[in-house]
Amino acid sequence: MSFMQSLRQAWARSGSLLCVGLDPEPARFPAHLRERPDAVFAFCAAIVDATADLVCAFKPQIAHFAALRAEDALERLIAHIHDAHPGVPVILDAKRGDIGSTARHYASEAFERYRADAVTLNPYLGRDSVEPFLERADKGAILLCRTSNPGGADFQALDCGGEPLYLRVAETIARDWNAHGNCALVVGATWPEELGKVRARVGTMPLLVPGIGAQGGDVAAVLRHGLDADGNGLIISASRAVLYAGDGEDFAAAAREAARTLREAIAAGR
């Protein structure tokens, strides 16, 4: 099944637009896990198992694993999600993109090594830099459009023939890069009005929306501006607000409660 099919099924099955981001930071792990040699896997797998029925996707962030030399834990974690929670799509947040010969290796890393269903991509180098991802009709290509961070406007808001660059990016991807129907865009929850402008350009294309929780994005505003005509279309991602909701032995239950609260807030605004 393709990423887009499994995403649509996950939206319907879970009734949820929430995505839990998996950004391990061992200094914030509960004390009883911190010294374990497999702490990164054990922590993330416990979060996954506690929240899988509440989400439409998981989003591991690759730098959080690579910086810890924990790529093996990432491989094991994604395999665990596929085995224990089949049908929940895994979005590898890697923000890849490079000249074609290198991009092919990034695609192989994401889809063969890590077995991700979708990957985040940086479109700044142009179409050929993400072609090895676009041509994988079974996989999702989720391209940065209007990122959640304060400096996102430095380039993304620059005037580009009478419209901001991020809208040109959205338009180009929707019109020219999405021949296989496997593209989605990243638009931060911190920019709800821009989210609405992107939605107006791209129809029902899914939008990955990080920035609620720790970055302060407003769920109601995200829904007001970002839902598609079917009342779907959003993958609303939270990492730290869920992962570190508790720091005791009951951390997974605390994470579940935080995810449940977010899921309810999203459901109430749909």
Ligand SMILES: O=c1ccn([C@@H]2O[C@H](COP(=O)(O)O)[C@@H](O)[C@H]2O)c(=O)[nH]1
């Ligand atoms: O525009 C973007 C693109 C990606 N991210 C990533 O999402 C999570 C956000 O973490 P929180 O703890 O929920 O703030 C993180 O992995 C970022 O790398 C983003 O924040 N904004």
